[in-house]
Amino acid sequence: MSGSGGIATLADHKRRRVEELIARTSEAGGVSLIRDAGRRLLRNPTAVVGAAIILLFLVIAIFAPLVAPHDPVQRFPELTRDLTVDHIPGATAGHPLGSDPLGRDFASRMIYGARQTLFVGVLATLIGLLLGVLLGVIAGAVGGRVDMVVMRLTDVMLALPSLLLAITLVALASRSTQWTVIIAVAVVNVPIFARLLRGSMLAQRESDHVLAARALGVKRHDIVLRHMLPNSLTAVIVQATLTFAVAILDAAALSFLGLGDPDINRAEWGLMLGVDGVRYFEVRPELAYFPALAIILVALGFTLLGESIREALDPKNRR
Structure with missing residues (x-):
């Protein structure tokens, strides 16, 4: 009797503990993966610093007409x-960063350069993301020969260095413009997203909820769009945050090499670094220092935030 009484007491203790945990969870409203990741991001100094850098440059880019002291052209x-050829005026009253080689306010061009650089990098990443998701869904959902063709194509693209592939794509255009840079950088990022999403969808294909949906007779496209795709996008979204930094660097590199928009009136950091910074480096090195520093800071901000999001969404790091 004493043994059975001890077992009953232990069972009651476990039952009370479970009830306490349920009550505590219900009072807190439950903690989802996204909410838990958000809390850890707010407590992560690296994420806060990265987000602050990105937010600062976004505000500058959006409100450039209000922030810039002068017209950039x-x-x-x-x-x-x-x-003169051997002298470019430095900081003066009303022109805190001095002049560029054509007598324009350099501070205003730096501010407008934030808008142009972020526009190219973000748009190139979004286009690459959409095309990569489309190919990844087709490869992961259809499988068979379609999967093989798509993956071999991505293997060929990934075998080439990203900057070399972007240079090749821009060189194929009859005339370099802002949009040739955007398209070239976007195409370079397509295989990264496609392969990542395809792998996630293959993992989802044999999961319990997908097998249950098949057993219930759910149509194939509904399984793909409602069950497999939503549960596979997390890794792709995290990769997109990291790709922002790479896209900005690639776009700046193309402009630096003279393969971007040839319009010298357009304020873009890569173009400013290549056209003015290098040519007049010995006369006024600040023309190269400021655009290079801005590119590094923006890329650093996206990298810090992307790595922090990846760590926050990793189930292994949940406590």
């Missing part, structure tokens, strides 16, 4: 008066 007589 306007030439000022007080700057062009002392402008």
Whole structure:
């Protein structure tokens, strides 16, 4: 009797513990993976720093007309008066960063450059993401020969260095423009997203909820779009955050090499670094320092935030 009484007491203790945990969870409203990841991101100094850098440059880019002291294409007589091949005016009253080689306000061009650089990098990443998701869904859902063709194509693209492939694509265009840079950088990122999503969908194909949906007679496209795809996008979204940094660097590199938009009036950090910074480095090195520093900071911000999101969404790191 004493043995059975001890077992009953232990069972009651476990039951009370379970009830306490259920009550505590219900009071807190439950903690989902996304909510738990958000809490850890807020407590992660690396994520906060990365988000702050990105937010700062986004605000500057969006409100460039309000932040910039002057028109970025306007030439000022007080700057062009002392402008020579061997002398470019530095900081003066009303022009905190001085002049560029054409007598335009350099600070205003740096501010507008944030808008242009982020536009190219973000748009190229989004286009690459959409095309990569489309190919990944087709390969992961259809399988067979379609999967083999798509994956061999991505293998060929991944075998080439990303910058070399982007240079090749831009060189094929009859005339370099802003959109040739965007398309080239987007195409370079397509195989990364396609392979990542395809692998996630293959893992989802044999999961319990997908097998249950098949047993219930759910149509194939509903299984793909409602069950497999939503549960496979997390890794792709995290990769997209990291790809923002790579896209910005690739776009800046193409402009630096003279393969971007040839319009010298367009304020873009890579173009400013290549056209003005290198050519007049010995005369005024600040023309190269500031665009390079801005590119590094933006890429660093996206990298820090992307790595932090990856760690926060990793189930192994949940406590």
